[in-house]
Amino acid sequence: MVIYDRGGQRVSTVCIGMCIVSGVIAAVGLILTLKTDILDWFHYLLYVSYIKLIVTLRYVPQIYFNHKRKSTIGWSTGSIVWDLVGGLLSLVQMFLICYNYDDWASILGDPTKFGLGLLTILFDVILILQHVIFCHNSKQKDTESKKYQAEFTLLEKDEKYVPPAKV
Numbered sequence: 001m002v003i004y005d006r007g008g009q010r011v012s013t014v015c016i017g018m019c020i021v022s023g024v025i026a027a028v029g030l031i032l033t034l035k036t037d038i039l040d041w042f043h044y045l046l047y048v049s050y051i052k053l054i055v056t057l058r059y060v061p062q063i064y065f066n067h068k069r070k071s072t073i074g075w076s077t078g079s080i081v082w083d084l085v086g087g088l089l090s091l092v093q094m095f096l097i098c099y100n101y102d103d104w105a106s107i108l109g110d111p112t113k114f115g116l117g118l119l120t121i122l123f124d125v126i127l128i129l130q131h132v133i134f135c136h137n138s139k140q141k142d143t144e145s146k147k148y149q150a151e152f153t154l155l156e157k158d159e160k161y162v163p164p165a166k167v
Helices: 013-035 040-069 077-101 104-108 113-133 137-156
Strands: none
Touching: 013 040, 040 104, 077 113, 104 113, 104 137
């Protein structure tokens, strides 16, 4: 079942491969946890959390394509700003807990949360810097503003606009 029209886009083989490998690792770990004493629940969940940490590398293709195109047209900064706020607040929470319990060694007690916070902040700062640098390119600014102005003008002048039929 297709939820959205994908046009000519398709899921990359790298993504499919990562999903299959992650699923196999999680399934094998679950079987080992349920059927043997090789792996307990704590370590199983810890290993599955490392998969989540690896998924955070999802920003790498976006950073690469922004750099390759020297543009961030069509890219939303809103989600990245909220993602950055989430990463910062996650680290602040960890530091506050360490401060309250006077146990600074426990900052690494949850390596996945600490790693997610750091990676999120790193990637978000890179993406925001790319956006700021590429948006200062006057050609891109002019192109974006002309495109949006043209769309607005078409909607404003078209009095016979009929919204799409609901399915």
